[in-house]
Amino acid sequence: xxxxxxxxxxxxxxxxxxxxxxxxxxxxxxxxxxxxxxxxxxxxxxxxxxxxxxxxxxxxxxxxxxxxxxxxxxxxxxxxxxxxxxxxxxxxxxxxxxxxxxxxxxxxxxxxxxxxxxxxxxxxxxxxxxxxxxxxxxxxxxxxxxxxxxxxxxxxxxxxxxxxxxxxxxxxxxxxxxxxxxxxxxxxxxxxxxxxxx
Amino acid sequence: xxxxxxxxxxxxxxxxxxxxxxxxxxxxxxxxxxxxxxxxxxxxxxxxxxxxxxxxxxxxxxxxxxxxxxxxxxxxxxxxxxxxxxxxxxxxxxxxxxxxxxxxxxxxxxxxxxxxxxxxxxxxxxxxxxxxxxxxxxxxxxxxxxxxxxxxxxxxxxxxxxxxxxxxxxxxxxxxxxxxxxxxxxxxxxxxxxxxxx
Amino acid sequence: xxxxxxxxxxxxxxxxxxxxxxxxxxxxxxxxxxxxxxxxxxxxxxxxxxxxxxxxxxxxxxxxxxxxxxxxxxxxxxxxxxxxxxxxxxxxxxxxxxxxxxxxxxxxxxxxxxxxxxxxxxxxxxxxxxxxxxxxxxxxxxxxxxxxxxxxxxxxxxxxxxxxxxxxxxxxxxxxxxxxxxxxxxxxxxxxxxxxxx
Amino acid sequence: xxxxxxxxxxxxxxxxxxxxxxxxxxxxxxxxxxxxxxxxxxxxxxxxxxxxxxxxxxxxxxxxxxxxxxxxxxxxxxxxxxxxxxxxxxxxxxxxxxxxxxxxxxxxxxxxxxxxxxxxxxxxxxxxxxxxxxxxxxxxxxxxxxxxxxxxxxxxxxxxxxxxxxxxxxxxxxxxxxxxxxxxxxxxxxxxxxxxxx
DNA sequence: GATGAATGAGAGTTCATTCAT
DNA sequence: TATGAATGAACTCTCATTCAT
Numbered sequence: 001x002x003x004x005x006x007x008x009x010x011x012x013x014x015x016x017x018x019x020x021x022x023x024x025x026x027x028x029x030x031x032x033x034x035x036x037x038x039x040x041x042x043x044x045x046x047x048x049x050x051x052x053x054x055x056x057x058x059x060x061x062x063x064x065x066x067x068x069x070x071x072x073x074x075x076x077x078x079x080x081x082x083x084x085x086x087x088x089x090x091x092x093x094x095x096x097x098x099x100x101x102x103x104x105x106x107x108x109x110x111x112x113x114x115x116x117x118x119x120x121x122x123x124x125x126x127x128x129x130x131x132x133x134x135x136x137x138x139x140x141x142x143x144x145x146x147x148x149x150x151x152x153x154x155x156x157x158x159x160x161x162x163x164x165x166x167x168x169x170x171x172x173x174x175x176x177x178x179x180x181x182x183x184x185x186x187x188x189x190x191x192x193x194x195x196x197x198x
Numbered sequence: 199x200x201x202x203x204x205x206x207x208x209x210x211x212x213x214x215x216x217x218x219x220x221x222x223x224x225x226x227x228x229x230x231x232x233x234x235x236x237x238x239x240x241x242x243x244x245x246x247x248x249x250x251x252x253x254x255x256x257x258x259x260x261x262x263x264x265x266x267x268x269x270x271x272x273x274x275x276x277x278x279x280x281x282x283x284x285x286x287x288x289x290x291x292x293x294x295x296x297x298x299x300x301x302x303x304x305x306x307x308x309x310x311x312x313x314x315x316x317x318x319x320x321x322x323x324x325x326x327x328x329x330x331x332x333x334x335x336x337x338x339x340x341x342x343x344x345x346x347x348x349x350x351x352x353x354x355x356x357x358x359x360x361x362x363x364x365x366x367x368x369x370x371x372x373x374x375x376x377x378x379x380x381x382x383x384x385x386x387x388x389x390x391x392x393x394x395x396x
Numbered sequence: 397x398x399x400x401x402x403x404x405x406x407x408x409x410x411x412x413x414x415x416x417x418x419x420x421x422x423x424x425x426x427x428x429x430x431x432x433x434x435x436x437x438x439x440x441x442x443x444x445x446x447x448x449x450x451x452x453x454x455x456x457x458x459x460x461x462x463x464x465x466x467x468x469x470x471x472x473x474x475x476x477x478x479x480x481x482x483x484x485x486x487x488x489x490x491x492x493x494x495x496x497x498x499x500x501x502x503x504x505x506x507x508x509x510x511x512x513x514x515x516x517x518x519x520x521x522x523x524x525x526x527x528x529x530x531x532x533x534x535x536x537x538x539x540x541x542x543x544x545x546x547x548x549x550x551x552x553x554x555x556x557x558x559x560x561x562x563x564x565x566x567x568x569x570x571x572x573x574x575x576x577x578x579x580x581x582x583x584x585x586x587x588x589x590x591x592x593x594x
Numbered sequence: 595x596x597x598x599x600x601x602x603x604x605x606x607x608x609x610x611x612x613x614x615x616x617x618x619x620x621x622x623x624x625x626x627x628x629x630x631x632x633x634x635x636x637x638x639x640x641x642x643x644x645x646x647x648x649x650x651x652x653x654x655x656x657x658x659x660x661x662x663x664x665x666x667x668x669x670x671x672x673x674x675x676x677x678x679x680x681x682x683x684x685x686x687x688x689x690x691x692x693x694x695x696x697x698x699x700x701x702x703x704x705x706x707x708x709x710x711x712x713x714x715x716x717x718x719x720x721x722x723x724x725x726x727x728x729x730x731x732x733x734x735x736x737x738x739x740x741x742x743x744x745x746x747x748x749x750x751x752x753x754x755x756x757x758x759x760x761x762x763x764x765x766x767x768x769x770x771x772x773x774x775x776x777x778x779x780x781x782x783x784x785x786x787x788x789x790x791x792x
Numbered sequence: 793g794a795t796g797a798a799t800g801a802g803a804g805t806t807c808a809t810t811c812a813t
Numbered sequence: 814t815a816t817g818a819a820t821g822a823a824c825t826c827t828c829a830t831t832c833a834t
Contacts, residue, residue: 031316032232032317035231035232035315035317038828038829039829047794047795048795049796049830050794051793051794053831109310115371116303116371155387159384159387163365163384163391166368167364170365170366173310173368174313174360190361207817214818236803236805237803246819247804247805247820248821249818249819251805252819256804429626430628431711431713446815446817447814447816449808513629555783558780559780559783562764563764566760567764570709585749585754589787602834631824633825642800643825644798644799645799652825
């Protein structure tokens with residue numbers, strides 16, 4: 001028997017948790033929550049079915065953890081864009097390129113499901129919607145900077161942020177792996193919609 | 199011989215079919231395909247479970263019929279926009295207002311699911327994607343007219359059509375009944391992205 | 397409207413009843429009772445499903461009528477063999493040839509099912525078994541005649557009748573349409589088992 | 595790693611499989627295939643419904659396994675008769691007594707159903723019929739030995755084997771538990787049909 | 793902790809029977 | 814009387830969850 005090592009135990013536990021969530025993200029995004037079997041998640045994660053339940057109480061619990069993690073990661077990402085050096089337009093360009101590169105289709109589908117499905121508890125739906133609105137703020141801040149520098153179109157920054165994020169999401173949902181309807185230049189083209197003509 | 203009236207029978211059959219599809223559209227959009235019980239569809243349609251199977255061979259069959267009908271209705275709608283009298287900008291305005299008014303969220307969710315879910319047969323996925331692209335053409339034609347009249351931004355009309363439709367869809371998915379994140383002016387605001395500044 | 401004719405009405409009713417029973421016999425023998433849908437019977441009989449219920453109260457009712465008719469027809473047949481002119485051996489030959497010619501596989505299967513299946517009410521099972529035993533008597537009488545004339549093997553005539561009928565049935569069940577394992581001479585060969593060597 | 599014992603697991607698996615087949619044999623023989631619920635099989639076997647599906651893909655799959663096992667067991671049985679020491683008549687006597695003692699009614703009913711029902715896939719029907727014919731060979735060999743020793747009636751051994759087996763089956767189907775029409779001496783009497791008078 | 797066999801509630805689908813026309 | 818659409822109970826099969834090892 002190996003000697004107990006609480007720190008290492010916790011670390012292993014977190015690694016397993018992440019591993020299960022990563023697998024769950026992909027399969028749930030591809031098949032929907034009720035279309036995904038716990039056995040699918042377990043298999044993709046390379047663990048046994050029973051073991052999944054050592055880390056999560058239920059399939060719903062996995063979904064909720066997934067949603068929270070996804071929204072937090074997005075928050076970190078958009079704040080990183082806001083905090084970076086460079087002009088507001090540079091920030092927007094970086095955000096857009098990163099979004100495309102990271103292929104956020106999986107979490108986009110999941111969050112859309114979380115906001116719209118009746119199968120999701122109202123409590124969670126409201127939390128997700130509220131967090132989504134809150135997550136628009138860094139983007140709105142970038143847009144506001146762009147308006148002050150005269151580089152971006154006028155209008156309520158929060159509204160413009162919602163429009164831009166919706167557009168990113170809408171485009172993303174047409175660029176799922178294996179169903180590519182997007183040519184590479186389209187996101188670039190979309191970006192320019194926010195910019196003033198000169 | 200027969201105590202039935204064949205013409206009336208057929209009429210009733212078509213009415214029932216529509217009734218079931220209408221119900222299915224709403225509940226499947228709200229709960230997902232695998233999250234929806236045939237019993238839910240039946241109850242919403244006000245018919246018995248068994249009777250649903252007189253009209254559709256399976257739940258998947260209902261879904262497929264729904265998708266076909268949805269894409270055809272969209273085609274009719276966008277061609278109506280193209281055919282109407284008035285300037286290209288008028289057509290785009292009408293299209294946008296109608297889209298918002300018709301609250302196309304249900305079919306938007308369904309078609310997104312049809313294009314992206316692994317649970318959907320590849321054959322159907324491809325058909326839906328192809329039809330989606332084809333359905334961009336009338337919108338591209340409107341944009342081309344707008345470019346010729348100097349009212350709309352330059353760029354490949356098909357690309358711009360994809361962007362605009364993606365934006366509509368993205369916004370729609372944030373304006374589901376009971377989860378309204380959209381203020382009334384946002385769609386109007388979005389529309390202006392395609393217009394040239396003067 | 398045609399004028400009422402009670403005699404003709406009854407005749408038509410009997411014809412319909414026979415027609416339904418004939419269809420039922422074939423399909424139930426081929427698919428089993430619970431494997432047969434009332435719709436199958438109706439379709440084979442060329443009537444509507446609803447109309448079947450004008451003549452029989454239930455599927456079980458059809459089955460019971462079938463069994464009764466089958467056992468009565470067999471009784472008539474074996475009594476005809478007993479009553480015919482000629483030697484006991486001639487009677488047995490005629491009986492055997494007729495049995496083979498009439499291809500009684502359908503009713504044989506049905507009666508076997510009626511006697512052995514738990515799905516059949518005990519009351520009916522007992523009636524069928526009793527009638528089966530009773531129906532052995534004419535055959536036993538033929539055998540007794542054959543023993544008296546010295547042409548048939550000795551032994552209890554009822555036992556020998558049971559053996560011979562079981563053999564006929566056993567052979568019949570290997571000569572179902574589309575599954576012929578029987579060569580034409582086998583029944584003839586079987587017949588000789590009852591005859592004395594000379 | 596694994597806390598399981600693979601050898602023991604496999605053993606348990608085989609035991610469960612047999613247990614389910616044994617239960618299935620009895621209930622399907624008594625109620626017919628479509629008259630038998632998987633729940634009946636599960637209950638008789640003392641396992642849960644869901645667990646049955648861990649061992650067999652479908653009810654049809656159980657039926658097929660049952661048929662294969664039954665025909666193989668019969669083959670072993672009849673070959674044992676052929677291989678035993680003693681005269682051909684001794685072999686036939688042993689075979690007959692064993693058949694009666696083993697009360698093969700269940701598998702007899704099942705195989706008859708497999709050969710005759712339209713509900714059984716043609717592929718399986720043909721396989722069963724072919725195996726049935728093949729399984730006649732050891733019996734035919736016994737009869738041939740009996741003919742050579744002058745103890746059995748002349749004739750094509752395969753034909754006589756078919757007749758004898760059909761007779762056994764026919765008698766068996768009149769001696770189902772709870773429907774006994776057979777007196778104990780009848781099988782003995784039947785056996786003598788193949789023997790020459792002296 | 794790790795495993796996967798076992799459970800049983802629940803979903804899709806069928807079909808005997810009824811009934812409005 | 815004849816029809817076949819409508820009903821819903823019952824069946825097959827699935828899968829989230831538990832638990833003995």
